[in-house]
Amino acid sequence: MTWHVTEEDLRAYARGELTAPLLWSADTHLMTCADCREALTRTSDPQTLDAGWERLDAELDAPRPALFERLLLRLGVADHTARLLTATPVLRRSWVSSVALLLMMTVVMVRTADSPVLFLGLAPLMPLAGVALSYGPVLDPTYEMTVVAPLAGFRLLMIRTVAVLTAGLALNGLATLALPGYGLLALAWLLPALALTAVGLALAARLGPLAGPLLVGGAWIGTLLVAQARESGTLAPFTPAGQSAAAAVTVLAAFLLYRARDRFDARPAGGLANGPGR
Amino acid sequence: MTTTVSATGLTLRYGGTRALDDVSLQLTRGVTGLLGPNGAGKTTLLRVLATVLPPDRGEFTVLGHDPGTAGGRRSARRTIGYLPQSPGFHPDFTAFEFVDYVAILKELTDRGARHREVRRVLEEVGLGEVRGRRMKRLSGGMRQRVALAAALAGDPGFLVLDEPTVGLDPEQRMRFRELVARRGEGRTVLLSTHQTEDVAMLCHRVVVLAEGRVRFEGTPAELTARAAGRVWRSTERDPGARAGWRTGTGDFRNVGHPPEGADLLEPTLEDGYLLVLDASRAEVTAP
Numbered sequence A: 001m002t003w004h005v006t007e008e009d010l011r012a013y014a015r016g017e018l019t020a021p022l023l024w025s026a027d028t029h030l031m032t033c034a035d036c037r038e039a040l041t042r043t044s045d046p047q048t049l050d051a052g053w054e055r056l057d058a059e060l061d062a063p064r065p066a067l068f069e070r071l072l073l074r075l076g077v078a079d080h081t082a083r084l085l086t087a088t089p090v091l092r093r094s095w096v097s098s099v100a101l102l103l104m105m106t107v108v109m110v111r112t113a114d115s116p117v118l119f120l121g122l123a124p125l126m127p128l129a130g131v132a133l134s135y136g137p138v139l140d141p142t143y144e145m146t147v148v149a150p151l152a153g154f155r156l157l158m159i160r161t162v163a164v165l166t167a168g169l170a171l172n173g174l175a176t177l178a179l180p181g182y183g184l185l186a187l188a189w190l191l192p193a194l195a196l197t198a199v200g201l202a203l204a205a206r207l208g209p210l211a212g213p214l215l216v217g218g219a220w221i222g223t224l225l226v227a228q229a230r231e232s233g234t235l236a237p238f239t240p241a242g243q244s245a246a247a248a249v250t251v252l253a254a255f256l257l258y259r260a261r262d263r264f265d266a267r268p269a270g271g272l273a274n275g276p277g278r
Numbered sequence B: 001m002t003t004t005v006s007a008t009g010l011t012l013r014y015g016g017t018r019a020l021d022d023v024s025l026q027l028t029r030g031v032t033g034l035l036g037p038n039g040a041g042k043t044t045l046l047r048v049l050a051t052v053l054p055p056d057r058g059e060f061t062v063l064g065h066d067p068g069t070a071g072g073r074r075s076a077r078r079t080i081g082y083l084p085q086s087p088g089f090h091p092d093f094t095a096f097e098f099v100d101y102v103a104i105l106k107e108l109t110d111r112g113a114r115h116r117e118v119r120r121v122l123e124e125v126g127l128g129e130v131r132g133r134r135m136k137r138l139s140g141g142m143r144q145r146v147a148l149a150a151a152l153a154g155d156p157g158f159l160v161l162d163e164p165t166v167g168l169d170p171e172q173r174m175r176f177r178e179l180v181a182r183r184g185e186g187r188t189v190l191l192s193t194h195q196t197e198d199v200a201m202l203c204h205r206v207v208v209l210a211e212g213r214v215r216f217e218g219t220p221a222e223l224t225a226r227a228a229g230r231v232w233r234s235t236e237r238d239p240g241a242r243a244g245w246r247t248g249t250g251d252f253r254n255v256g257h258p259p260e261g262a263d264l265l266e267p268t269l270e271d272g273y274l275l276v277l278d279a280s281r282a283e284v285t286a287p
C-alpha cells in the first residue's frame, strides 16, 4: 500500500459522511490496511465506529461498480441511475450492438470512400436501434416482475433513451472526425438521428417496441432510396431544407411522445412473454 | 374490517377467450387465498390487480388509489409488491444485485437505506448466506425466494403473489407461511395457489375462481362447511359420488350426495373446494 486514507477522510468516514467514489476507495483500503484501521479507531468514538463497521460489512455485498459505472459516477450521474444504466444486460447488449454497428459502418464507409452518403444514411439508424433494443419485454426477462415498479415504464425509458442517445451521438461524432474533407456536411446525420429516434418512440407508444422503430427505420431507408433515384447531388435529407424538416419532425414527434407517455405505463409494451399481445 | 382493495365487474378477454368475466371482490387486511383449476383466470386476475394489465371493463381501487388514471396508477404502484407466476432473471446478477435492481425501480434511491433493505428482505426469505451468489448458480426454489424477496422490498402495503409456494420444499413452505402470516398483519396479501393446505393454514379469506368467474368468496371455515354432511366412507367405490378415492386405510373417501345411512366423515377445505367446482361445472353444462 502506497497511500493511506487521510486523517480528515477518516473522520468523515467514521461519521458516515464520506461519499462515493471516495467511500469505496476508503472501504477497500480499510479492509487491507491495519494502520488505517488503527487510525480510524483513534479518530472516532466507539458508537460511530460500530456503525462504520456495519456499513463496511454492507458494502461488501454491494455490487462492485464496473469501470463504466464508475465513469458515470465521476461525471456526476446519481448512483441509482448509473446502476439502472449499466446493470442490465439488455442495455449492455444494446450498447455493444450499437458500437459494432458503428464500426461496421465506418469500415464500409472507408472502403467505398468517395461519398459520405452511406455513412450519413446509416448513422441516424444507430441511436434508433440502440433505443429500440434497450427496452421491451422481448428482451428483458424480468419484465413482468419490474413493470409495475413506479420507476419502470416511461421514466425508465427516458433515462435509457437519453443515455443511449448520448453514447450513440458521441460515437457517431467520433466517426465524423474521420471525415474531415466534407466539412459541415459530415454532421448532417445528427438531426435525422434525433428525428428517427423521436418518431420511433412516438410510434412505439402505439405500435409496440419493435414495430414502431422498424417502421421508422424502413421509412428512412425508403426516403433515401427515393432521394437517390431523383437527384445526383446532395441527397434531399442532407440539404438545408431537409435538415429543417428533420428538426421540425423531431420537435413534433417529441411532443407526441410526451402526450402518449401514459401508454408506456398503462399496459405492457408488445405484450407479456406468456401474456396477451397488444 | 375495512376494505383495502375493491374490484367491480372486471372483465378481460384474450381474443375469443374470456379470462375474466365480471369479477367483483373485496379484500381486507390479512391474507386472502385464490383457488381455481388451471386456466381459471387466477394469473389474469392477479395481473389486473397488480396493474400489469388494464381490464377491458370494470374498475378497482388499491388502497384508495384508482389505477385507471395515470396519477392513481403511479400511487397504487408505490404500494404494490408483485411476484409473477414465472419471474424471469438476469442470470449473471447476484441475488443481492437482482433485489437491489428491483429496489431501485421501486424508487429506493438512497444507497445506504436501499442496501439495508435488500439485506433485510434476503434475510427474511432465508437467503442471507447466498446473497453474493449468481442467479444462474441458485436452485429453482432459491430463485423463487429471491423473486419473493424482490417483491417484499420496500414493504408494500398490497402484496400480490402468483403461486408463490411452487417449487419450495416442505420446510421452506412452512417458513414461507410464517413469513406471509407475519406480512399479512396490517397489510393486504393476495396469493394464488393450488395447495388447499396453504389456504387452510394461512388465509383468513378465500376466493374460488373457475372459468373467469368468482364461484365462492368467504372464510376457509365457510368453504369447508360447504362439504358438511357430504363426505362419507365406504369400502367400495361409491358410483354416486362426485369424487372418490382410496385412502391409506384401504377405505374409499367419497364426496357428493351420500346415500341413506352413510358413514359420514369430517369435511376438509379441499372437499368444500371440490364441491364448489363441481357446482360451477354443473351450472356451465346445464342450459
Ligand SMILES: Nc1ncnc2c1ncn2[C@@H]1O[C@H](COP(=O)(O)OP(=O)(O)OP(=O)(O)O)[C@@H](O)[C@H]1O
Residues within 6 Å of the ligand: A274, A275, A276, A277, B014, B015, B017, B018, B019, B036, B037, B038, B039, B040, B041, B042, B043, B044, B045, B085
Ligand atoms: N396470452 C394469452 N393469450 C390467449 N389466451 C390466454 C393468454 N393467457 C391466458 N390465456 C387464457 O386465459 C385463461 C386464464 O388463464 P390464466 O393464466 O389466468 O389461468 P390460471 O388460473 O392462472 O391458470 P394456472 O393455474 O394454469 O396458472 C385460460 O383459458 C388461458 O388459456
Ligand SMILES: [Mg+2]
Residues within 6 Å of the ligand: B042, B043, B044, B085, B162
Ligand atoms: Mg396462473
